Amino acid sequence: MSIPATAAFTATLGRELRIATRHKAEWLMPPLFFAIVVTLFALGAKPGDPQLAALAPSVLWVGALLAALLTLDRLFRGDLEDGWLEQVFVGPAPAMGMVLAKLLAHWLLSGLPLLLLAAPLALQLGFPSGAPLGWLLLGLLMGTPLLSVVGGFAAALTVALPRAGLLLPVLVLPLLAPVVIFGSGAARAAQAGLDPGGPIYFLAALLVLSLTLLPWAATAALRNAFD
């Protein structure tokens, strides 16, 4: 008997969103953290300082990256500890569906709120509205799923390790350096009136590559967690 991966996908997505409704405080932390970090930068700078606007893309990207890290450690750990992962891996549906659903749920609950907050926070830093803001948000639209996918892969790799919470940022931050470089590079280019197409294409390529390869790799890493 085998059932399609969509069964594991829909079952897991529904389960994750339902669990999230019971843990509202946990999912409010990333956007709150993001807003606090960016606001502290604004408060620490001279009022109307043009350098703050120049640094705004980097501040927003690093803030989003750190905020997304907050919930990564628990992405698979709870399911490993309570035995749910075992049921997924011995069940008839491909486990890949579960992994994709967990990553999508992480983006919906963590990445999407950051994206929605980014525009007001960027304006607070003096980043210009109009086309440059649009490019910044387009970069974040492609970059925040990358934070979930790459971070999810690292979370799967470390799920069975004790004190993985310390290891995870060290593993994830260098992997996500290109995302920050291209994401903030696109916004800076738009801010300077240059064509931001190049870095945006790089971000798109990274997203497609990660979505294609990393869910498989994360599934394999989770399977090894039982050994």
Add this chain to the structure above:
Amino acid sequence: MTTLLSATALCIGRGDRRLVSDLHFALQPGDVLHLRGRNGAGKSSLIEVLVGLRPPQSGQVHRSAGDAFHWVGHRNALNPDLTLRENLDCWCALNGVPGDGIAPALDRMGLARLRLRPARTLSAGQKRRAALSRLLIARRSLWLLDEPLSGLDGEGLAVLGQLMNEHVTGEGAIVVTSHQTLPGKLPRVTVIELG
């Protein structure tokens, strides 16, 4: 007769330590295989190899093709924040099983009145019963149970004994790890003593 589960020249271990060497068996409908031994003897490691959660050091395990099986591990696979009913609904969705078997299963396990309680509020024995209720929700011929008796009170043991008896008389087979005597009257029990 159909062989539901077989092992050929199976060797398993942890690190440098060999736990099981050259194990052969074939499990047919009506059989119960009781893996017994002291703590750390390798009961759970062996059953996890039989389930497919970890690879053997050498040898082969074969489950009859296309036949789904029930796995009740020593963890109950219940999310503490979801209610009992929600936990079982998720399991049904994951396994492509209709949820209409949940209510009778909970009733049989004595958990019907607890179905809307978050799993975190249940006692260890109630959680164990909830995990075992999956055996009734979907009919599968092979059951692999890791320490299913742990946490159960006398009534829970009696219900589990009845379930196991009904399963093997209905052409099912069971592999069970426990250091205790199995409950119920089971007609064909083979014991493998580990350690």
